[in-house]
Amino acid sequence: MEYREALIAQVEEYYQKVVYPYKETTTNAMNDARKMGLFKKRDFGVHIRRFRSHMETAAAVKIAEILIPDEDTQAKLLWNQLCRSIDTFLQLCEKNIRFYEITDKKQYRGSGLVIREFKEAAEDMQLALKEAVLELELLDKTYQKYTADDSAK
DSSP, X not given: OHHHHHHHHHHHHHIIIIIHHHHHHHHHHHHHHHTXXXXXXXXXXXXXXXXXXXXXXXXXXXXXXXXXXXXXXXHHHHHXXXXXXXXXXXXXXXXHHXXXXXXXXXXXXXOOOOHHHHHHHHHHHHHHHHHHHHHHHHHHHHHHHHHHHHHHO
């Protein structure tokens, strides 16, 4: 049953080291984007670096090292859902990075930025967010069921 504990630990690590810090980063980045002014420029590079760091942390979750027996379908389901959640999270971070690169560029006159680019980046980020949230909700449900089944054993 060692793999069950390892799998649960991986999901919890994903939440603690990836999801929760991401929420803080995205909240701070959005606040800066709302406060953009004519004279005071914001440093979106800080947020972009944090999104890249979140991607590295998510990619480092060592889910592949867990050997799950073929007969434990619930564990395989949780493992697969964790993989899907990490994949959509990585895509979300890529879209965040693109959006905030454009937002950073938008602050400066003569940047050559077309409003369509900004709008498309925002829409792409919103679509990625919806998909990532859906996968995270599915992960949470699968995790809750898995840990409930685990405590019954």
